[in-house]
Ligand SMILES: NC(=O)C1=CN([C@@H]2O[C@H](COP(=O)(O)OP(=O)(O)OC[C@H]3O[C@@H](n4cnc5c(N)ncnc54)[C@H](O)[C@@H]3O)[C@@H](O)[C@H]2O)C=CC1
């Protein structure tokens with residue numbers, strides 16, 4: 183597999199990728215969009231920061247691409263809708279650059295308060311000018327934080343260390359969580375009214391675009407100072423320009439712009455405006471951390487293992503991850519198993535969770551079943567991102583049920599598939615924490631390790647079935663490594679599940695089907 187690394191991602195952090203013998207890492211110099219379009223078809227994975235635009239055109243040519251990793255937080259340079267439609271997983275590396283961005287915000291705030299960049303420039307131009315640079319103290323000032331997530335919280339803590347009073351607006355966090363930080367949650371209007379400094383730490387979304395516009399500046403305190411180390415476009419630059427011109431805003435610091443790169447903003451005409459070229463994450467520590475994180479995520483994604491920081495499917499909390507990850511592989515295999523057994527046009531897949539799983543967040547396990555099922559029947563790439571969409575597009579209704587009828591197992595997953603011809607169900611469990619088993623097929627008890635090649639033979643429970651089946655398979659020199667037989671009553675219907683070292687050829691299947699009492703025979707490969 184090949185992974186393309188762009189945008190100067192810290193190479194030292196890519197050890198997780200380099201350790202993988204099956205993964206080749208390419209780190210070319212800067213590529214134009216046309217160059218990227220020309221080569222992207224060779225790659226299974228790619229890692230970017232913010233410069234490369236992973237747009238619909240690039241994704242259209244990415245025929246092998248399975249995962250895009252963002253070495254950082256913001257994914258506005260990646261077309262998520264196009265990636266999802268194509269089944270390309272997008273992962274990011276949040277957390278690694280939190281402190282870097284929070285520290286830059288603090289540096290911006292102190293620079294605004296004390297005119298450090300301007301005084302430095304004046305002095306170096308040969309002027310010892312003390313009078314022009316009278317500053318203000320941060321102590322006792324009100325800091326309005328908009329977006330109290332990872333970075334907003336880190337900024338709040340640091341500002342409190344400087345004896346500022348911190349208030350925040352974030353509709354998605356609770357009063358309790360804000361109170362733990364010693365921060366009071368206010369409405370946006372109150373933030374505008376009360377704050378001496380306002381800093382934004384939220385993603386750029388339809389909702390947050392131009393959150394600070396003409397109207398917002400009007401309601402702010404005279405002499406407010408503004409900082410944006412999050413995303414260009416949260417602040418409307420033309421409105422900021424007018425507010426600085428009128429004197430309403432006493433200073434502004436931007437690390438990010440509506441259009442980047444930007445070297446000729448009209449805002450540069452103001453001496454009380456300071457700017458950096460999107461340096462929020464540019465510390466050695468942050469770049470190493472995000473590279474390490476994203477490289478690990480890419481390896482997990484390419485190996486088909488669970489990923490933590492997915493952007494275009496719901497991220498799993500470490501707690502949920504710990505619960506679901508042992509079941510993902512079993513669930514995928516159960517989906518494959520059912521897909522190979524059930525005949526006809528599939529209409530519905532119902533997944534029921536019992537035991538420990540009855541009260542857990544199991545939707546990723548449901549997705550794993552669907553992924554396994556569709557992987558078996560579709561040519562196109564199926565993954566955790568597009569599996570639910572592909573099922574919906576094919577008119578397959580997916581039903582998830584918890585706390586079913588109860589079972590004797592500590593945990594039990596039952597996958598029931600209904601087609602226009604038949605209904606069939608398979609149950610599986612994990613013994614201990616890691617030992618997967620298929621424990622029933624259509625209500626018939628079995629105990630099979632879901633791996634490799636298997637033969638499923640429903641039959642009538644009577645003598646001279648098992649022996650002839652074994653003889654026919656042995657005659658073709660195929661080794662049987664395990665055999666399970668389940669019946670509900672003597673002489674009734676029974677199922678046989680054989681684990682074999684190779685798929686059984688079609689002609690042998692035909693011979694087995696002719697044995698008196700055999701009701702059907704199917705190869706299953708997991
Ligand atoms: N300048 C730079 O180099 C860097 C910029 N960033 C940017 O900083 C921003 C924040 O990053 P994190 O703190 O890691 O993200 P986060 O996801 O931890 O926090 C974002 C917070 O914004 C809140 N939020 C979302 N929509 C909102 C709205 N309409 N109004 C108010 N609050 C809203 C969320 O509830 C969340 O608490 C992101 O845009 C990220 O891309 C991050 C790292 C470096």
Ligand SMILES: O=C(O)CCC(=O)C(=O)O
Pocket residue numbers: 231232253254255256257279460461462463464
């Ligand atoms: O990678 C960078 O330099 C920018 C980081 C950033 O903006 C983010 O993580 O959202």
